[in-house]
Amino acid sequence: MIRIGVVGYSGGKFDEDIGKALVMQAFKIVEQAYPDEEFSVVSGYTDMGIPAIAYRVADKLGWKTVGIACKKAYENPCYDVDQVKIVGEDWGDESPTFLSNIDVLVRVGGGKQSMEETEEAKDKGIPVYEYDLPEKE
Numbered sequence: 551m552i553r554i555g556v557v558g559y560s561g562g563k564f565d566e567d568i569g570k571a572l573v574m575q576a577f578k579i580v581e582q583a584y585p586d587e588e589f590s591v592v593s594g595y596t597d598m599g600i601p602a603i604a605y606r607v608a609d610k611l612g613w614k615t616v617g618i619a620c621k622k623a624y625e626n627p628c629y630d631v632d633q634v635k636i637v638g639e640d641w642g643d644e645s646p647t648f649l650s651n652i653d654v655l656v657r658v659g660g661g662k663q664s665m666e667e668t669e670e671a672k673d674k675g676i677p678v679y680e681y682d683l684p685e686k687e
């Protein structure tokens with residue numbers, strides 16, 4: 551099982567069609583890199599932004615979904631994932647657990663935490679696929 555970590559905008563405004571196209575492109579590249587494997591998507595559990603798009607694409611592909619987040623995630627709509635791991639009280643507390651539960655990282659846009667997790671993934675030798683996505687005004 552290849553666990554694809556997905557980070558990116560959870561809030562903010564961005565072109566959702568472009569975001570979905572980038573997520574789908576990344577998943578296709580990962581599938582090609584790991585033929586004959588099964589996949590799961592691991593993200594921040596919220597049903598917002600890039601994580602929501604990634605979870606919906608995963609469901610359509612028949613992949614498992616995992617949410618790893620801090621307790622503050624419950625203040626937002628959460629996606630109906632297959633497995634949930636709640637770690638810590640505040641945003642970012644879950645980052646070490648998230649990074650230890652992925653094999654590949656996909657970043658589509660994102661803010662400070664997404665960028666920090668992407669750099670940590672690179673430092674750990676986790677393959678990273680990055681896509682910039684401008685925020686709308």
